[in-house]
Amino acid sequence: xxxxxxxxxxxxxxxxxxxxxxxxxxxxxxxxxxxxxxxxxxxxxxxxxxxxxxxxxxxxxxxxxxxxxxxxxxxxxxxxxxxxxxxxxxxxxxxxxxxxxxxxxxxxxxxxxxxxxxxxxxxxxxxxxxxxxxxxxxxxxxxxxxxxxxxxxxxxxxxxxxxxxxxxxxxxxxxxxxxxxxxxxxxxxxxxxxxxxxxxxx
Ligand code: GLN
Numbered sequence: 001x002x003x004x005x006x007x008x009x010x011x012x013x014x015x016x017x018x019x020x021x022x023x024x025x026x027x028x029x030x031x032x033x034x035x036x037x038x039x040x041x042x043x044x045x046x047x048x049x050x051x052x053x054x055x056x057x058x059x060x061x062x063x064x065x066x067x068x069x070x071x072x073x074x075x076x077x078x079x080x081x082x083x084x085x086x087x088x089x090x091x092x093x094x095x096x097x098x099x100x101x102x103x104x105x106x107x108x109x110x111x112x113x114x115x116x117x118x119x120x121x122x123x124x125x126x127x128x129x130x131x132x133x134x135x136x137x138x139x140x141x142x143x144x145x146x147x148x149x150x151x152x153x154x155x156x157x158x159x160x161x162x163x164x165x166x167x168x169x170x171x172x173x174x175x176x177x178x179x180x181x182x183x184x185x186x187x188x189x190x191x192x193x194x195x196x197x198x199x200x201x202x
Contacts, residue, residue: 010189013038013047017063019055019088023174027182033189041072049189050076054087054136054172057107061097073098082165082192084185090161090168091139100166102145109140109157109170121171123160124151126180133159133171140170151184165192 012028014021016037025035028051038044050073052060064070077083077100085093085100091107093100110117115137120130131152140157144150152160152169159170160181167188173181 009034010048010186010193011036011046012186012189013044013050015050015052015060015064015069015089017055017067018059019053020172020174021051021053023172024051024053024086024182027174027179028186030179031182031186033186038069040067041069044069044072044076047076047081048193049082049084049185051185052083052085052089052092053174054089057088057091057097060088060092064092070098077166080165080192080195082167082185082188084182085166085168086174087136087138087170087172090141090170093166093168101161101163101168102148103141103158103161103163103168104143105139105170106142107139108137109142110135110138119154121152121154121159123181124149125184131173131178131180132176133169133173134175135159135171138170162188 010033012033013036014024016039028035091105094103094105117135119133121133123131141161148161148163150158150161161168167185
């Protein structure tokens, strides 16, 4: 696919401290990227982008601290390398945590009876066909700043957002066979690498 055309594949790290990192790796591979598991700061070197997967945000936050990963994550972000946060990963990126997104996420926001559900969403940037989204004890975006673009909402609550090089969603795009949400991220990653002067496919 476009990401790997004729050149070196995009190297996309997947934070592998906890949660469903393998499913993300599978989707990234399908899109022509080269996934790499990230556990220690050195794993963030030479990456084009990073996925922070779902799981349990408090646990992921603690594991980031104990692995000493926070400075390397900040450096990755400041270098303009894209980040995709899904579900707990969205929470980890919000203003109360790493602050990569000017949003405040509300944890487990959909309530007990809706801890786990699926919905067809209209998502900006994936075409006309609705995207089947799997929500598992999902957050929603309670507040967002003016620079934040809302790509999808469910029952009036933002569930997919983008701000600069950071993309995030409250659902689990890695748990369906539809790679279109990750494809948005791959397009952002291709542009970022081109901006960095290393053209993909040459
Ligand atoms: N409920 C979890 C949290 O608050 C997120 C759930 C998920 O990532 N599937 O961290």
